[in-house]
Amino acid sequence: MPINFDKALGSHEKALMIQSRRAVALSSNIINADTPGYKARDIDFKQALKSSQGDMLQLQKSNASHIPSFGMDSAGMQLKYRVPSQASLDGNTVDLDHEKSAFAENSVRYQTTLRFLTGKFQGMMKALRED
Numbered sequence: 001m002p003i004n005f006d007k008a009l010g011s012h013e014k015a016l017m018i019q020s021r022r023a024v025a026l027s028s029n030i031i032n033a034d035t036p037g038y039k040a041r042d043i044d045f046k047q048a049l050k051s052s053q054g055d056m057l058q059l060q061k062s063n064a065s066h067i068p069s070f071g072m073d074s075a076g077m078q079l080k081y082r083v084p085s086q087a088s089l090d091g092n093t094v095d096l097d098h099e100k101s102a103f104a105e106n107s108v109r110y111q112t113t114l115r116f117l118t119g120k121f122q123g124m125m126k127a128l129r130e131d
Contacts, residue, residue: 012117014052018045019110021077026103029082029094036090040082040099045109048077 022043032038084093 009117009120011049011053012113012120015045015049016110016113016117018043018048018052018077019106019113021048022106023103023110025079026099026106029099030096030103033092033094033096033099036092038092038094040084040094041079042082042102043077044080051077 022045025041025043029038029040029042082093082095082098085095085098
């Protein structure tokens with residue numbers, strides 16, 4: 001009987017991918033904290049997870065070299081601009097404390113998701129080894 005990994009892993013695989021992409025966006029915000037005119041961006045995790053489960057229409061590319069639509073990465077996750085809590089004279093919208101906090105929270109969620117996936121794989125390995 002073949003194993004259906006989509007059913008076995010649930011949404012953890014997709015959550016891990018989204019959290020990884022969100023870490024990239026947040027680290028980009030932190031790196032550009034002193035760049036004039038830089039606009040902080042983030043991924044709405046709940047919305048991205050929902051769209052990755054097929055609830056939203058995804059754009060189809062007829063050629064691999066086509067450019068993805070603006071604001072969307074290759075997995076269809078939309079990067080949204082963060083609304084600044086305080087205006088900056090140079091136009092930069094990065095709040096370094098908020099970005100560091102969001103990055104730390106995302107890291108903890110990533111590690112937790114990784115632990116869930118590890119447990120799932122260990123369970124499958126145990127089931128396969130038992131005769």
